Amino acid sequence: MKIAISLEENKGLESKASTIFGRCPHFMLIETDSMAFEIKENPARQATGGAGIQAAQFILDEGAQAVISGNLGPKAFSVLSAGGIAAYQHNGGSAQEVLKAQQTDTLECLIAPSADAHSGNK
Amino acid sequence: MVITIASGKGGTGKTTIAANLAYVIAEKHPQVTWLVDCDVEAPNAAIFLNPELSARKAVERQLPVINPYECTACGECVRACEYNALALAGGKVLFFKELCHACGSCTLICPEDAISETAEQVGMLEQGRSGNLRFAQGTLEVGFSSPTPVIRSLKKWVLPENRKGVFILDSSPGASCPVVETLRGSDFALFVTEPTPFGLHDLKVVVELNRKEFQLPAGIVINKSGEEDTLIEKHAQAQGLPVLMRIPLSRRLAEAYSSGKLLVKEEPALKEKITRLFKTIQGRTKEEAVWKRS
Numbered sequence: 132m133k134i135a136i137s138l139e140e141n142k143g144l145e146s147k148a149s150t151i152f153g154r155c156p157h158f159m160l161i162e163t164d165s166m167a168f169e170i171k172e173n174p175a176r177q178a179t180g181g182a183g184i185q186a187a188q189f190i191l192d193e194g195a196q197a198v199i200s201g202n203l204g205p206k207a208f209s210v211l212s213a214g215g216i217a218a219y220q221h222n223g224g225s226a227q228e229v230l231k232a233q234q235t236d237t238l239e240c241l242i243a244p245s246a247d248a249h250s251g252n253k
Numbered sequence: 254m255v256i257t258i259a260s261g262k263g264g265t266g267k268t269t270i271a272a273n274l275a276y277v278i279a280e281k282h283p284q285v286t287w288l289v290d291c292d293v294e295a296p297n298a299a300i301f302l303n304p305e306l307s308a309r310k311a312v313e314r315q316l317p318v319i320n321p322y323e324c325t326a327c328g329e330c331v332r333a334c335e336y337n338a339l340a341l342a343g344g345k346v347l348f349f350k351e352l353c354h355a356c357g358s359c360t361l362i363c364p365e366d367a368i369s370e371t372a373e374q375v376g377m378l379e380q381g382r383s384g385n386l387r388f389a390q391g392t393l394e395v396g397f398s399s400p401t402p403v404i405r406s407l408k409k410w411v412l413p414e415n416r417k418g419v420f421i422l423d424s425s426p427g428a429s430c431p432v433v434e435t436l437r438g439s440d441f442a443l444f445v446t447e448p449t450p451f452g453l454h455d456l457k458v459v460v461e462l463n464r465k466e467f468q469l470p471a472g473i474v475i476n477k478s479g480e481e482d483t484l485i486e487k488h489a490q491a492q493g494l495p496v497l498m499r500i501p502l503s504r505r506l507a508e509a510y511s512s513g514k515l516l517v518k519e520e521p522a523l524k525e526k527i528t529r530l531f532k533t534i535q536g537r538t539k540e541e542a543v544w545k546r547s
Contacts, residue, residue, distance in 0.1 A: 178337060180337060181338060181349065187340065188340045188341065191340075206349055210342050214342035214343050
């Protein structure tokens, strides 16, 4: 399964997972079977508006089937859920750590947005 | 002639100057002088003038409606949207109204003609008279974030193509889109400021906006003028902008203002000042016109 993780930095598996989604600097796209990954810049990072929507669209287009992020706003959430993508909320840690937590079923799967619109702007 | 009153900082006296200036001009040029309140997020110039409003017009924007039976989920509209108002997920196009700027790109680009448009009211325009003075204002609907379409419609509704008449446009504070939209196509920019660090700071921004975007002939009014005027004067001089008028900081004027009275009715000296101000503006716009032709 291909999973997208919102990241604060680009330092491989040790990268700190981001608390925000739409305007996080990078996304890790990782295949859980092979642990092969790539880190891509978030194209929505500097969007004037609708960053969450654009970031969610990016993840959909990259073919991910799940997302791990610290938070998820309402518009990003609706795009991801319409795309059938599960969203997991992490509680901090490196990409590797939050991925491990997801794999061992210790992360909460979001059934509603975890943050208000524009929370990542603050 | 179109004169826009701007300030940068709020509360410097834009509306006070606009209303008094329009009132004085209307005495000389009855029925062809307009005060147009372009501060559509909080129009309040009517308080000074108590106009009788006789005509109303709704401002609408066109929103896309996607026909799910025609849509093939090709994603062209999503890629065309500059504002991230559309997304393609689960084989369906999602539309986020709050982000839509009603630019119409999605409707135009759809190869299946699956997008039609529906009108949504975003504001209301009103016009009428207050004695010799004609008056118009726009009001943005509560809950909408973009005032520019309302300002654009208001100007289109009121300003004739030949520009015959005198139009005083009272802009909103700041130096962002609504102020740009109000200044666009004006003949003169009158900046109303106050001699405080805040007044100066925001004045600089709006002067810079005019210099970069429009290069309109411009001048400054120092309201609540007093000992600190040099603060503004220094900047005015550096920018080559004349200080065209000063209104002293006075308790009597403040009291008249706060009870909704026109200052020129309370203070004859101010009426003379404002008459001279208008003459100077007329002179400066003509100078500019000559200079532009040569």
